[in-house]
Amino acid sequence: MKRHIKKVAVIGSGIMGSGIACHFANIGVEVLLLDILPRELTDKEKAKGLSIEDTVVRNRVVNENLQAALKSNPSPIYNKKFANRISTGNLEDDISKIKDVDWIIEVVIERLDIKKSVFQSIEKHRTPGTLITSNTSGIPIHFMNEGRSDDFQKHFAVTHFFNPPRYLKLFEVVPGPNCKSEVTSFLMEYGEKFLGKTSVLAKDTPAFIGNRIGIFGIQSLFHQVKDMGLSVAEVDKLTGPVIGRPKSATFRTVDVVGLDTLIHVANGLYENCPEDEARELFKLPNFIETMMENKWLGSKSGQGFYKKVKDKSGKSTILELNLDTLDYQESKKAHFDTLELTKSVDRVSDRFPILVDGKDKAGEFYRKNFASLFAYVQNRIPEISDELYRIDDAMKAGFGWQHGPFEIWDAIGVEKGIELMKNENLEVASWVTDMVAAGTNSFYTVKDGATYYFDIPKKQYLKKPGQDAFVILDNIRSTKEVWKNPGVVVEDLGDGILNVEFISKMNTLGGEVIQGLNKAIDIAEKDFQGLVVGNQGANFSVGANIGMIFMMAVEQEYDELNFAIKTFQDTMMRMRYSAIPTVAAPHGMTLGGGCELSMHADKVVAAAETYIGLVEFGVGVIPGGGGSKEMTLRAADLFRKDDVELNILREHFLTIGMAKVSTSAHEAFDLNILQKGKDIVVVNNDRLIAEAKKHALIMAEAGYTQPVKRKDVKVLGKQALGMFLVGTDAMEAGGYISEHDLKIANKLAYVMAGGDLSEATMVSEQYLLDLEREAFLSLCTERKTLERIQHMLKTGKPLRN
Template structure:
């Protein structure tokens, strides 16, 4: 059967249901979102004289839920216009419409009896062969399939999304014994390719994989916190980005999720795992139990491990809970020697071994928590998964860990760590000892561009299923490195294509990266047929190295600044005029110089979660790496006969002047940063492979080296007058400062092509020269230097 998903029904419009509906809309699928009919009229409905039969009343719950989702932060939609794909209704009037749907997903309250009543209705109206899945996180999947028809059971499974569904990459697929294997294969493939998810096949065990391991890790850590007497601030400093975890770390995450949710999951696991050798870990530590009983559950109750208040000065302040007295006070500043020693190491893979082996209190905490999770994960095979890679995939994608337990164990040495764990009273599963006894010393290894995992039954290494054709840069590090320096590495990724990876802090574009871009293009032109610029990190590039610019500007070394801008512009134009295709593969932040580099590549293959923008205005500058030039060029290309050209130009001007950053690749297209012809990849793991494919396509299509554009239409004095009127109005209205106005005037001067008497066509180099002059003059402004200082040393923008 060639299964095509054109329309999906989502039953239940709560937090998860409404946001799952939005994510299907993100990929262009029509959605029918249903929920219950209200039991009575609201006060507002009574005032309006509505009755219970009125459609607005009957769909009030679902409509309110959808609107709440659409306007929530972070946004569940790539583009607000996608909301039009979601149609709403209610179970009583519209359940019959699921006959038009190809997939019915149930997302109602976690109550088996209620779910079964919903499935009674689904069975009544669904057409045979329609997929039916549940997003449950706590009810065994097989229980929900009991008593259903054969066709229903064949097409039924669990599809467990993580919240928020747009951003968290995990989708757990949980079949029952009756689920047709073709259905399982389809869900795995669809989740990966179309929904952009890390699809992990799970067994029907309590909490499946991610929550089982993630909640165990959390509760294990809480017991260690209590034992060691650590503070909230110390723990969140140790368990955040420094070890490759979310910025919200431990306690802030619990406040956001809700302590009641954590407690409920932990208690369910304690009751549902009578044979788990570590089930007592799921018993609540006293500090958690105390907060739970006080109903200090986090954000939903306005206080938890943190509490927002207003101090005597009227300023907002966040207080931190003292875990001994349960009183709130000022936030503690954690200071550990080991954390200070690794703060300048950009790679988590390099930091973790140093932290876990540190001799201070932080090292003690890391060993206690990491070792216990290593042990627990080894014991869960084959209970929750037959293959170890599934545990790493699920935890990383579901909890935003950069490295999974087995990947981390590999980093610190499997054998040496197992011996240390034994000495600490933590015994690992026998299969780990068997693996080591056969001479296999790691859980993963790389061969011929593939990542292999240790297969326990066969005692051999096998490729990870579903990863065929993906590009994993670690797999190329042994013998496919063409060149490298401190800031970048150039790989031969096969088929005549190179990949340039940045690895500076936030992938900023310093001297080493600029050198890497120039050399990569030269190498590609000499012996290859294309170049991809992309990495596997959280961000493509946060922009140019401001520290160097600040030093030069403070010392008034304007010749050095001029040389730096010229070199940057020359590098961007090399990307534009390369004799082979150059593809940018951004994901995460692509800001400032990172955006400018992408603008000058032949094509952008963007991850859906690309946050791209020219943000130089915020530090008192204008884009001078060709960004202003390129946006002026794109405005010129957008003009059609009869268009109000100045209005088009003003839109591009405002995009730069307000430092707009796209909140998705789709919005990046709307803002003009990403061209309509550029493609978007939903699954982050596929990004580099898709970018490589794009480079090959352009090469095989008869790629021709571009020539400098000399037909960029600028409007001179007419657009200068338009910009001046807008700037003056904003200034008088006190929406901008005098310095903002100065920067805006310089930006307008460039985009107008200077003080020309009439519309004229100019060259790219002409605009680049104007960019450079404006940028150089702004670095001589004290207020610009103050703005750069604030970003560098205070981490926040300054309005002066």
């Protein structure tokens, strides 16, 4: 039976329930969100003369929860308009509506009696064959199955989302004891393909996979930090980006999640895992118990491991908790010699061997930490998973780790990991020693561009499932490389499609990247059918190499700078007017030049989590790689007879002038940075390059014809220029922008008006590019622009001077 999910019901509108409802709305599904009736009227409702029978009162709980979610930051929804896909109701008046949905998701409080009561109510109205899942993170599924009908049990599973559902990719699927295999398969596939998740099949064990390993890791650290005399800030320095973990690292993450939430899961693991060899680690250290007594729960209570205070001048300062005295003190910058050795090592996986060989306290920390992690995960097979890759997938998708435990072990070396464990008097699992004795020295290997994992029962490598829908650049780079320089690698994706992968620092667009793009187009036009520009770094590109621009401007090498900008512009125009189709595959931060490149591709296949915009005002210039020209052209293409053309142009002017950045790919359509009917959005980032390749191939095989350069761009001349200048003067007079902001805005106004032409005129793209480049160069001669660039280079933050 083929299933189509057109409508879902989410029962429970708390933080998780509202987040799940929003994410289904994100992907275009209609959602019915239900919650309990309020027990009594509020004072405000009494003042309005409302009664408990009024609909607005009866739906107050669900509506307030949903509105709170929609106002939260970061937003759970790709575009505020998508909230219209969610309808709300209560469990008394509207429960009968679930008969029309395709999937019912229960997200109520973690109490078995309440869940059973909700399931009993659901059974009265649910249409047989409808999927029914619970978002529980700890209640055994066989308890929830008790008393349910045969049809209910056949279609019942746990689908455990991680919070926030939009951003964390882990989707644990735990089938009920009587759940049909096709239901499990459907949920796994739907999670990957439609929800954009990493679907991980888990067993009905306490906390499943992600939280079992994740909470162990945090609890282990709680004990280790005291034993080693490390501070809160030092641990966060050691467990953050240097090892491929989020910036919030350990203690900041606990503050955000809430100490009470973590302790609830840890206590559950202690109670429900009597055979766990590391059970004692789930006991709370004394300092954690004191924090709980004091209600120092983290962000929700205003203080946890960190506390924000204001001094007498009103300046905010972050204090950290001293774990010995339990007083808050000024946070000192952590420094370790071992970490200094890794600064020049870009690949996180290459840092692990350096870190465990460290001669200072950091090296000791990593040796102890990784030894305990390896010892724990080896013993969880087959208890929580039959396959080791599922543990790695869960930690990467649920906790934001760049590398899972077995991948870290591989990076250090399997035998080195065994040595670390023995040094800490930790027993090595027999399956690991057997594997090494048989001559297998890694948990993973790559063959023909695919990842294979070591299967323990079969004692051989098996292909990791689900890869056919992905292109994994790390796996093909060594064998499919066509051309390379220090800024890019050009790879053959197969079927006549090339890929340009940026490998510069933060994927900035400097001379080497521009050279690589041109070379890739040369190669593709000669021997291939199409070109994709995509990478699998943290971000697509943070923009042009402003350090290079700064040096040229400071040295007053204006001819060289003019040549560099023109080369950038010409390269963007080659993206647009090459003989082969070009597809950009942006994701994450896609700023400045990265945005300009995307706008000049024939098609953009963007990850849903793409934060794209023209941000050049922040460094004192206008978009100089074709961005100003392109926004002018796109505005002109929207002009219609009898339209107020100035209003359309002004919107596009403000997109640049206010340095607007979309908070999702879907928002980028509202800014006309992505174009409706041409560009598309992919929810699962792992599928991005494969999808981009598919669209390049479709265009090529449909008979792609090299476009003709545009000479029909309508500019409005003095009419638009006058409007812009009046507006910017008013902004400066009102104190909304600085004198230098005014100068930048007026330069942009001149470009987007097409100069001071006496009347509306048709011009070429090259005409606008020349105006754009001239304005960009003139701003680079300004002292305040150089101050802005320098400030950005030093701090990573814009300067308003």
